[in-house]
Amino acid sequence: MGLLSWIIAVPFITMLFVVCVPARQWRAIRWISAFGCGIHLVLTTILVYRYWQEASPNMEAIRSANLATLFFVERIPWFPSLGITYYIGVDGISVSMIVLTSLIIFTGSLASWYVDIRTKEFYALLLLLVTGVFGVFVSYDLFLFFMFYELAVLPMYLLIGIWGTGPKEYAAMKLTLMLLVGSAFVLVGFFALYHASGLHTFDLQQLATVTYKNDFQRWVFPMVFVGFGVIGALYPFHTWSPDGHSSAPTAVSMLHAGVLMKLGGYGALRIAVYLLPEGAKMWALFFMVLSTINIVYGSFGAIMQKDLKYFTAYSSVSHCGFVLFGVATLNVIGFKGAVLQMFSHGIMTGLFFALIGMVYGRTHTRVIPEMGGLAKVMPWFATMFYIGGLASLGLPGLSGFVAETHVFLGGVFGNPWSDRTATLLLTIVATMSIVVTAVYVLRGLATVFQGPITNEHYLELTDARLPERLSTGILAATLFVVGLLPWLFINLTESSIVAIANRLTTAGTP
């Protein structure tokens, strides 16, 4: 078993351990999960290190390649008669997403330290979900990809339905059904590709060697893009996300907004654009319009919110719009911005939702106007919130800035296949949302943390405990690391991104 197989297997094995422990040993379950996620984090570090060692001497070759160059490939025939293989590998983009997920699940398991209802089932489902997410990021066989993709979506239903708050059953059902309808369209697209290629394989790299007819690309691309767009909260398919996020328990919100929504952007880039470059060119402007609506609509939506979780969820819609916007620019800088934004937003929202969960656990309210002056009693939380908030409004020095700059630059450069004025105009509109973001973030933070304490009861509140400090601290530090040393991240992903972008320019018209 290679390194990547272990990366998928460790959460699953941890889950099996959790399942075997009697439910009343909930303390042990907590420790086992945290330990398993810790091991995973170590594995991920090894992965990054080894990837770096193997990839850096070949940077130029990767950059000029027409197909993604994969490392640590494992390939075992699975259903040979249908051309299905267990085919996993990573390129720079995958590695960055694995790092993101690994961080979020580790901190998420710490942030769930105080889940005391049905702890065993909670952690088992959480670990199952993460297994699926890791699987998606390393799969290069469409069948395998789809299998992991749905595995990542489904535990969500129970996680929100059982441990959620508010109208949890409604939210869980809505989320599950919408995401699965999205994946149904993805599935149709996969079959279309499989049969149109005539190669009798689900191997992503081989499918990419075929030039599909323009007519074919014209209808398959939007299908796959929208299918992934649903999970990436593409307007108007985003409605599940505010409900889902606000009803979900802390770790699930973290994972969902932090990681699961990234599957959308990842799939759109890795599969829709990669396999169907001509389709991408035809539809780029249309999806750019939709993602601009995402950005603007999300930020205005956030201004209106009174509930902290809804507030963050709408800001997520806006920020995920940046990801899709970046993908729709169809140029290297835009792609880079999209991937950076996936990472940055993942960490940022993870931090936000972790904090909201912890603050809610103390104040028992998430309504913004009911809070006030909390910085006096919980300075740690306040600091962390500020870091997250400033990253979200794109303050230089934090990761959000780097990502958004790239996305907008991508928009300004535009692509030769869309109307130049239109893309420029859309970019300007999207840029305006930064101001709106600044308004709602600063206003929200000021209301919650500044000023006098509005409720006597708040005086008795305690600041963060050790697991809480650890989880939020790690995430906040990551925001700084990416913000201050963006080249670390850009070097990791750039060559792979260029390889995808190359496909757009070299893929010929039949």
Added chain:
Amino acid sequence: MVMLPEIIVIVTAFAVLLADLFLDERRRVVLAPLALVGLGAAFVAGLAGTSSGEVFGGRFVIDAVGWWFRLFFILAAFVTVVVSLDLLDGRTSVRMRGIGFRGEYYSVLLFTIAGMLYLSAARDMITLYVSLELSTLPLFVLAAWRRDHAPSGEAGLKYVIYGALASSLLLYGLALVYGITGETRMDALAAAVTKASPGALWFASGLIVCGLGFKLTLVPFHMWAADVYEGAPTPVTAYLSVASKGAGLVFAFQIYYRMLGPWLQDWDLAIAFCAAATMTFGNLVAIVQNNIKRFMAFSAISQAGYLILGFIGANAEGVPAMLFYMLVYVVTNLLAFACIVWFGNETGRERIEDYRGLAQTNPMVALGFMLALFSLAGIPPLSGFVGKYFLFSVTAQAGMHWLVAVAAVNSTVSLYYYLRVIRQMYIEPPAEGATTLPITGTLAVTIGVLSAATALLGIIPFFYETIHVHTISWLASL
């Protein structure tokens, strides 16, 4: 011995009947083990025995596909006997009157299985029809088994009337085919069909397809299913949903691949509409059901819609996809029904709401039931997903992407109602005073084994690949 499994089943059926005659009530507990031993022996004989061979001058033939169906049927019967044990031996928490007569029950069950086994091996129209009747008639009796329970009687009656109607349509169709071609042997008949007069053949094929639709519960021939499923004793419902559907599929195979194949190949669009209507209707109506058995009936209807996707395009991948799906469906649906039978035995309740909080009182059974429902909904990595994936692939290969979209969206709709049950088990708190319900060893083992199979069948490529190899050579030999 080509016919060994069939002979074992028949002998066992008579042995059970005779033993019932000579044993006193106290000793009749040996009947079920007797039936199980017989079925086990038949299974082994089928598994180890030849996968090709013929007797009666080529009128009874075992080939690769027949070999697989044999195993499915015997497996289904075996599990049905196991899940019937508690009910028939009176080991239930709820006293159910009118159930009993173990000897007759097991022997009638064995006779239907014998009929189904013959059905897959028949190569002559007359044998085909007779074995179809042998597999169906005892089912009418089984459906009405709880004599003093009005819905059971109603189930039996409805089943008889609809069944007789379907049979008569079928017989009429077959008679017309005989009239047109003058042949009863299938191979000769298939050759004659290609040069027969179209008008009458259209009519005959239509009639046959109607009869087939009844067996497979395709819309609009599905009317009987819900009432019969609801009224019949639960183990019989389990058997109906699996073995009877299997028989329908075998029969469809006979018609499609051996008799009217070249003729029906142009019916792709009709099959596609029928499949789309069946899965959509089954799913939409299942949403509003409150009785778990009716719910499973509509679920079974929609599953039939997926199943027939394999006939579209008449390509080589369709046969292994359908066979594999049948295997998965047998295992998964029996798992679901094992849980329903157990719950009914212990509480006497059948409403979906009654399952509330099961995950907390009986976590292992709830887990098994959830696996079954997720698998039926087609959620990876469970076997139901893989089965559907292959079927959808066949449809896509035929260029019917719209149908794949309909089917895939339907899977999502189906997830909605399967989640209703899962919600009751996992999200709703248990009723006040609910305690852990007892479970007998046999049922616990059955649920455990079937759960493992449901989880693993799709991941282990062995089964699909073996079916694939077998069926490719089978298609070549047709």
